[in-house]
Structures are given as C-alpha cells and as structure tokens.
Amino acid sequence: xxxxxxxxxxxxxxxxxxxxxxxxxxxxxxxxxxxxxxxxxxxxxxxxxxxxxxxxxxxxxxxxxxxxxxxxxxxxxxxxxxxxxxxxxxxxxxxxxxxxxxxxxxxxxxxxxxxxxxxxxxxxxxxxxxxxxxxxxxxxxxxxxxxxxxxxxxxxxxxxxxxxxxxxxxxxxxxxxxxxxxxxxxxxxxxxxxxxxxxxxxxxxxxxxxxxxxxxxxxxxxxxxxxxxxxxxxxxxxxxxxxxxxxxxx
Amino acid sequence: xxxxxxxxxxxxxxxxxxxxxxxxxxxxxxxxxxxxxxxxxxxxxxxxxxxxxxxxxxxxxxxxxxxxxxxxxxxxxxxxxxxxxxxxxxxxxxxxxxxxxxxxxxxxxxxxxxxxxxxxxxxxxxxxxxxxxxxxxxxxxxxxxxxxxxxxxxxxxxxxxxxxxxxxxxxxxxxxxxxxxxxxxxxxxxxxxxxxxxxxxxxxxxxxxxxxxxxxxxxxxxxxxxxxxxxxxxxxxxxxxxxxxxxxxxxxxxxxxxxxxxxxxxxxxxxxxxxxxxxxxxxxxxxxxxxxxxxxxxxxxxxxxxxxxxxxxxxxx
Numbered sequence: 001x002x003x004x005x006x007x008x009x010x011x012x013x014x015x016x017x018x019x020x021x022x023x024x025x026x027x028x029x030x031x032x033x034x035x036x037x038x039x040x041x042x043x044x045x046x047x048x049x050x051x052x053x054x055x056x057x058x059x060x061x062x063x064x065x066x067x068x069x070x071x072x073x074x075x076x077x078x079x080x081x082x083x084x085x086x087x088x089x090x091x092x093x094x095x096x097x098x099x100x101x102x103x104x105x106x107x108x109x110x111x112x113x114x115x116x117x118x119x120x121x122x123x124x125x126x127x128x129x130x131x132x133x134x135x136x137x138x139x140x141x142x143x144x145x146x147x148x149x150x151x152x153x154x155x156x157x158x159x160x161x162x163x164x165x166x167x168x169x170x171x172x173x174x175x176x177x178x179x180x181x182x183x184x185x186x187x188x189x190x191x192x193x194x195x196x197x198x199x200x201x202x203x204x205x206x207x208x209x210x211x212x213x214x215x216x217x218x219x220x221x222x223x224x225x226x227x228x229x230x231x232x233x234x235x236x237x238x239x240x241x242x243x244x245x246x247x248x249x250x
Numbered sequence: 251x252x253x254x255x256x257x258x259x260x261x262x263x264x265x266x267x268x269x270x271x272x273x274x275x276x277x278x279x280x281x282x283x284x285x286x287x288x289x290x291x292x293x294x295x296x297x298x299x300x301x302x303x304x305x306x307x308x309x310x311x312x313x314x315x316x317x318x319x320x321x322x323x324x325x326x327x328x329x330x331x332x333x334x335x336x337x338x339x340x341x342x343x344x345x346x347x348x349x350x351x352x353x354x355x356x357x358x359x360x361x362x363x364x365x366x367x368x369x370x371x372x373x374x375x376x377x378x379x380x381x382x383x384x385x386x387x388x389x390x391x392x393x394x395x396x397x398x399x400x401x402x403x404x405x406x407x408x409x410x411x412x413x414x415x416x417x418x419x420x421x422x423x424x425x426x427x428x429x430x431x432x433x434x435x436x437x438x439x440x441x442x443x444x445x446x447x448x449x450x451x452x453x454x455x456x457x458x459x460x461x462x463x464x465x466x467x468x469x470x471x472x473x474x475x476x477x478x479x480x481x482x483x484x485x486x487x488x489x490x491x492x493x494x495x496x497x498x499x500x501x502x503x504x505x506x507x508x509x510x511x512x513x514x515x516x517x518x519x520x521x522x523x524x525x526x527x528x529x530x531x532x533x534x535x536x537x538x539x540x541x542x543x544x545x546x547x548x549x550x551x552x553x554x555x556x557x558x559x560x561x562x563x564x565x566x567x
Binding site: 048052053056060089145146147167168186187188191192195196 | 306
C-alpha cells in the first residue's frame with residue numbers, strides 16, 4: 001500500500017521531470033558484440049532485436065511521455081488515459097529488454113555457468129534441482145499463446161522464487177513480482193534462426209544465461225525486501241506512538 | 251453426424267479392438283487447401299515463409315483437435331464455436347486454438363496467386379462506406395501498420411455497413427455481435443518476419459496485389475443473404491450512379507454546344523460593332539456550295555398530294 005503510493009508519485013515526478021526537460025530514455029548498449037551469442041542466437045537476430053525493436057520501444061516511449069506531459073499540463077484526463085496503454089507497451093518493452101540483455105552472456109564470459117550461493121540454494125529447495133527448474137520453466141514458456149515473456153521472479157511478500165509469464169510487453173511488476181530472469185518469446189527473438197521451433201530456442205538459450213546477473217538481482221531484491229520491511233515496521237510503530245501520545249495529551 | 255446412442259453402442263462394440271482409437275478420435279478441424287504453397291507468392295511471401303507458417307498452423311489444428319472432444323462445442327461448426335465460446339473462461343485454451351486456426355485459414359483464403367479484381371458491386375460498396383476504393387485501402391493499411399502487438403486486421407460487414415477492425419492475439423471477429431469477416435491480413439511476426447523483418451509497411455503494400463477479391467465478394471454476398479435490403483440498396487445506388495453519369499455526359503455535351511454557339515454569337519456581334527470584315531470561313535463556304543450544287547441539301551418541295559388518297563381506302567365498287 002505504502003510502496004504503491006510512493007511509486008505512483010515517483011512516476012508522476014519522473015514524468016514531469018523527463019517530459020519537461022530534454023533528458024529522456026536511451027537505448028542501452030549491449031555488454032557484448034552482436035555475434036558474441038552465436039551459435040545459440042544469431043548475430044543477425046541480435047542486431048535487429050537491439051537496433052530496431054528495442055530502439056523503437058525507446059523512441060515511442062519518449063514520444064508517449066512527451067504527449068502525456070502535455071496532456072497533464074493541459075489537464076486533459078481523457079488524453080492521459082488514452083496514452084497509458086502506449087506507455088505500458090513501450091515502457092514495458094524498454095524495461096524488459098534492458099533486463100534481458102544483462103541476463104545473457106557469451107559462453108566464454110559466464111554464459112551458461114550454473115548458479116551458486118543463495119540463489120542456487122533457493123532453486124534446489126523450491127524446484128529440486130536446476131534441471132527440474134529449467135524443465136518447468138520451458139514447459140510454461142513454450143505454452144505461451146502468441147507473444148510474451150517467460151519470467152523467473154521473486155515474490156517479496158512470501159520470500160519465494162516464482163516461475164511466471166506475461167503477455168505482450170507487460171512488465172513483471174504488473175503481477176507484483178521482482179524480475180530476475182526473463183526470456184523473450186516474441187517471434188522476433190528467434191524466428192529468423194529457429195523458425196517456428198520455439199522449444200529448440202528455449203532448450204538452447206540456457207547455454208548463454210548469465211546466472212551471476214540473476215543472482216545479483218536476487219540478492220538485491222532480498223536486501224530491498226529487508227529494508228522495505230524495516231521501514232514499514234518503523235512507520236507502523238511511529239503511527240502507534242503518535243496515537244498513544246494523542247490519547248495521553250487529552 | 252451419428253447420434254450419441256449409435257456412437258456409444260459402436261464404441262462399446264469395438265472397445266476391445268484397437269479400432270476404438272480410430273473411431274473415437276474424429277478429426278474436426280482441417281487445413282484448407284493452399285494452392286500457392288508450392289510456388290509461393292513472390293514478391294509478397296516466399297515459399298519458405300509460407301511453409302514454416304503452415305507448419306505452425308498445423309500444430310494449432312492438432313492441438314485444437316486434441317481438445318475439442320472434451321468441450322461442449324464438439325459438434326458445432328467453427329463459426330458457431332467462435333460466436334459462443336468467446337466468454338467461456340474454462341475452455342479458453344481451446345477457444346484460442348480454434349480462433350487461431352480460423353484466423354490463419356481465413357488469411358490463406360484471402361490471398362491468391364490468381365489475378366483478381368474487385369467487382370463493380372464491391373467497388374460501389376467501398377465507395378458507399380469509405381468514399382473510394384483508394385481510401386479504403388489507405389484506411390486498412392493504416393489500421394494494419396498501427397498494430398504494434400500481433401493480431402489481424404479485418405474487413406467486416408456489420409450493421410449494414412463495411413468497417414475495418416483489429417483483433418489481437420487469438421481474438422476473433424465473431425466476438426463482435428453480428429459481424430461477418432470478409433478479408434483479413436495477418437500481422438503476427440511469423441507471417442512476415444522471414445521476408446520483411448521489421449519492414450511491415452512494405453508487407454502491407456505488397457498485400458494489395460495478392461488479395462483474392464472473388465473470395466471477398468463471395469463472403470460479402472453470403473453475408474448479404476441475411477440482409478437483402480442492403481444488397482438491393484447497393485444495387486439501386488449503383489444504377490443511380492450510372493444514370494447520373496450518363497445524364498451528366500449528355501448535359502456536358504449540351505452545355506458544350508451552347509457555349510460554342512454563345513461564343514460564336516458574341517464574336518459576330520463584336521465584329522459587326524467594330525465594323526470589321528467578318529472573317530468568313532472560305533473552305534467551309536466552298537464545301538457548302540459544292541454540297542448544295544450536288545443536291546445533298548436539296549429540299550423536296552411539298553406536294554399537295556398526300557401519300558395516300560382517299561381512293562386507296564375505298565372499296566372499289
């Protein structure tokens with residue numbers, strides 16, 4: 001409840017800030033060459049995926065946010081509502097792909113190296129083993145109808161890993177989970193190489209998953225949950241004390 | 251086809267044998283014929299692109315056939331299934347597959363390697379609802395290129411008029427009340443990615459040269475079977491348009507003639523007023539003289555005799 005309130009205000013502030021000045025979202029650079037992920041993902045796919053698709057999401061996100069800021073200053077609520085789906089689609093696309101590029105790494109640079117540490121413990125505890133986790137993840141992701149993303153997310157409320165999926169470019173935050181690892185199963189992510197064999201693409205992609213990045217996101221999520229819980233606990237205590245002091249003053 | 255009684259007795263008889271699997275597993279959905287699949291549709295879609303897309307379509311059909319027996323829609327034709335099962339959340343996976351199968355089949359039927367043209371009737375309907383055929387194509391193309399999420403763009407007949415709608419994912423045009431689909435364009439990435447990658451506009455532009463207008467017209471006439479008034483109104487409007495054009499042509503000729511005569515009169519008056527020598531057309535005058543001498547304009551003098559005398563009609567005594 002509290003986090004949604006603050007995050008909405010943060011979004012409003014961000015929109016006002018980014019809409020009014022010249023700073024806007026930019027396409028992040030890939031941490032590796034376009035051809036570095038071959039033979040799992042062809043260089044042609046990486047180039048088109050990064051330069052054309054992700055760039056289009058960034059461009060359209062900036063355009064939508066500009067229009068949103070203009071509508072906000074004109075107090076045109078209908079226009080603001082009309083722009084929300086474009087912001088969700090393009091913003092989601094930008095967020096998802098930015099995570100995706102860091103989730104992958106070339107085979108000679110950590111790609112495919114099995115996880116270790118707390119993440120590995122959590123996976124083994126919840127799914128039995130890494131192989132079983134991959135099997136379950138692939139079964140769920142290959143069954144996504146049409147276009148979407150398969151996700152490994154972190155459920156802060158229950159401190160659990162969750163295998164989930166989202167349609168189109170909806171970010172995982174819409175389900176209330178923290179994204180750790182996402183696999184793009186829009187056809188533009190694999191069609192030029194794997195054609196309609198999505199299952200083969202999902203079988204091979206684990207050779208280039210950057211588990212150290214996933215583990216980093218996992219520990220950050222747990223730390224944030226810890227801080228978030230502390231703030232919430234202190235805030236509730238503060239409110240109770242104020243209430244008690246009110247009663248005492250009377 | 252078979253009543254449930256017959257089906258159950260037959261299945262009891264053959265349950266012991268391996269034939270039960272064959273008899274009970276009836277295939278409901280089939281791939282339509284795609285005659286251009288071998289050659290492809292250059293330069294619109296390559297044979298390679300079509301064949302991979304057909305493979306995807308085949309897996310959808312297999313999955314749908316595996317599910318259909320467990321649904322309450324097993325005996326309905328597919329259009330009825332799509333009309334009724336849209337809101338059924340339990341059978342959502344089946345609906346998605348059936349809708350996907352229908353949409354893809356409709357796309358295969360909407361395009362062809364034959365050279366076809368929209369008929370006069372179709373063109374009049376486009377003029378009535380979109381202003382012109384070019385405007386319809388422009389609007390359809392705009393709708394298609396504005397879709398960032400995968401789906402289809404449809405031309406549908408609904409509420410006595412043609413309109414253009416978009417469906418997303420495995421949505422169906424039958425989810426709209428009373429809509430009859432006439433034409434569709436597939437905007438899933440698998441339909442164009444191998445040939446065009448991100449250049450969707452070129453894919454849409456090429457589409458117009460491969461539309462099967464005979465199929466579109468058949469679908470339109472089928473839809474109009476239930477709305478004969480509208481069909482008559484289109485035909486009536488077409489006839490009226492022709493008549494107007496014909497009269498306009500005559501009127502134009504008449505007005506041209508009048509304008510010429512007016513002009514000639516003005517020139518003559520001016521010449522007389524300025525006391526100029528009127529510029530006679532010498533060639534024309536010579537020709538008229540010649541024709542008069544030849545007797546072409548000889549006017550026959552009227553005789554006082556009628557063609558028939560009264561004697562001709564009297565019985566000779």
